[in-house]
Amino acid sequence: MALKIYNSLTRQLEEFVPLHEGKVLMYSCGPTVYDYFHIGNARTFLVSDIVRRYLEYKNYTVTLVQNLTDIDDKIINRANEQGIDCCQLAQKYVDAYFEDSSKLGIRSADVHPRATEHISEIISLIQTLIDKQAAYEIDGDVYYRVNHFAEYGKLSHRKPEDLLAGARVEVDERKEDPRDFDLWKKSKAGEPWWDSPWSKGRPGWHIECSAMAMKHLDETIDIHTGGHDLIFPHHENEIAQSEVATGKAFVRYWMHVAFLQIDGRRMGKSESNFIFVHDAVQQYAPEAIRHFLISAQYRHPLDYNPTSLKESSSAVRRLNNCIDALGPYRDVAGDALEGLNDAEAVRLLESINTMRDDFEATMDEDFNTAGALGTIFKFVGEVNQFLAATDNTASEERRSVLSQAYRSLVEVCSVLGIYTEEEVASDAHAALTEELMNLILEVREDARERKDWDTADKIRDQLEQLNIELQDSRGGTTWRILKGAKG
RNA sequence: GGCGGCGUAGCCAAGUGGUAAGGCCGGAGUCUGCAAAACUCCUAUGCGUCGGUUCAAUUCCGACCGCCGCCUCCA
Structure with a gap:
């Protein structure tokens, strides 16, 4: 099956063929570290994360670079407000970025280059542009000469004259053309500077993005991701700078993530209607937040509201219940599933294969995560049905198929990051917990034997307060520590 | 003005030229001491409106209505 990606450049779904077979060079526009990032930003970072994971699932070797913009007007302003150094401010939010994104299960990129650590690469790229007449200096500022690049506007699909007609561009009399943009800004008093x-x-x-993408990846990269707002001017300008400098195509597949909205409007820093991930993770389980953020296809706007987060929490709980129920079969050996006699087992095996095929077919269509969730939850229903018809004394055949169901489910959920396998609790502490729980359950069982429901319910209720859930069933009482209990 | 997106059940959201995935919520059952979980059944003759093409359209075309975004820093 072939992966297709919607390329903003051509505005078409295109089959994905990397420049070098089996390898993908990918660049993701990262945060400007002047504040915490909000869940709208998170949507974009998460899409990059899932694109990367899915490409790896498809056996590509992915090199992902994500920049950290650590020098910028907003950083300077914010640092001045707080009376601290730009570097201190930036470092604080770099740390916060990694902390919060890791809470959301977003893996670190292979390289996280910072603008301030690539000044010499940036200077040399600017010099190249000046040498090629694509940039000019005025009073210490350097501007890109937009007119020099005939293809300017090809990503945002704007005509040069339209750009002028809009004319919301701040007019700087010194520029040759209002569309020309800064490559180098001379510092004013009190601002940080580099020679x-x-x-x-x-x-x-x-x-910075042009310079760092070229340094850490190549002059031509496969995939570049970012928010929809970056199409113009940011990515348009990246193309202009890079392609004039190298004479090569800069990016082969441009991916842009639609906005997260709140109350029907774009969630944005300038709108003051954002919700920090920093705060959201206090309230909702990471898997629930991820589930919510991928519940719509990434090119479609998604509206944030507490109800949706609650729905996602419930959906993730359903998924966890299913995987937990499969847990006991996790380590059952054997793929030898030829010649099954048990018709039900055969049917579940077919469900597994269908789920995997559908998952891949759906994700192949431009990372349709919403559709992928559909295939996963459909399968969850099928597994639950099978489990309901299977008692504790499941046959080897059934145990083996269930084991396979477990592995398949965990694998696809890992691509989306909506299920995280718990570290195997094997330390002394966990063993003690296990024994204590057995003791408590034994006491409770005695109470139940006596029909002392008050005591039995008290134990159950108080354990619940500790996030431990008891479930009585014919086979006995089971317990588990609730994950994502925040929701 | 230029460019683009969205409008599918109470809510969220896939999807297809041939008759609507999935999740949440709600209702009725099964199981259970009760609960929880799980299971079963029920919940859109219809996919913004009006036309057109077609044997057949939610899916293609056109018009219209409503909402949103980019064109300036913003993922």
Whole structure:
């Protein structure tokens, strides 16, 4: 099956063929670290994470680079407000970025380059552009000469004249053309600066991504992801800078993530209607937040509201219940599933295969995570049905198929990050917990024998307070520590 | 003005030229001391409106209505 990606550049679904077979070079636009990131930002980061995971699932070797913009007007302003150094401010939010994104299960990129650590690469790229007449210096500032690049506007599908007509561009009289943008900004008093051939100053916003993508990946990369708002001007400018500098295509597949909305409006820093991931993870389980963020296809707007998060929490609980129920079969050996006699087992095996095929077919269509969730939950229902018809003395055949169901389910859920396998609790502490629980359950069982329901219910209720859930069934009482109990 | 997106059950959301995945909530049952979980059944003759093409459209075409976004920093 072939993966297809919607390429913003062509506005079409295209079959994904990486430049180098089996290898994918991927760049994800990361945060500007002047504040915590909100769940709208998280949506984009999460999409990158899932694209990467799915490509790995398809056996590609992925190199993912995600930048950290650690010098910028907003950082300077915010640092001034707080009376601290830009570096301190940036470092604080870099740390927060890693902490919060890791809570959401977003894996670190292979490289997280910072703008301030690539000043020399940036300067040399700017110099190349100047040498090629694609940039010019005025009073220590360097501007990109948009007119020099005939294809300017090809990503955002804008005509040069339209860009002028809109004319919300701040007019700087010194620029040759209002559309020209900063490559290097001369520093004003009190601003941080780096030495350059033109002035003591700092890089413009767009140039860092070109420089760092080329340094850590290549002059042509396969996939570049970012929020929809970055199409213009950020990514348009990246193309202009990079392609003039190298004479090569910069990015082969551009992916842009639609906005997360709140109350029907875009969640944005400038709208003051955002919810920090930092706060959301206090309230909802990471898997629930992920489930919510991927419950719509990434190119469709998604509206945030507490109800949706609650729905996702419930959905994730259903999934966890199913996987937990499969847990006991996890380590059953054997793939030898030829010649099954048990018709039910055969049917479940077919369900497993169907689920995997459907999952892949759906994800192959431009990472349709919402559809993928559908296939997973359909399968959950089938597994539950099978389990309901299977008692504790399941046959070897059934145990083996259940084991396979477990592994398949965990694998696809891991691609989406909506299920995290718990570390095997094997320390002394866990063993003690186990024994204590056995003791408690034994006492409770005695109470139940006597029909002393008050005592039995008291034990159950108080354990629940400790996030331990008891379930009485014919086969006895089971317990488990609730995951994602925040929701 | 230019470019783009969205409108599918109470809510969220897939999807297809041939008759609507999945989740949540709700209702009725099974199981259970009760609960929880799970299971069973029920919940859109209809996919914004109006036209057109077609044997057949929610799916294609056109018009319209409503909502949103980008064109300026924002994922």
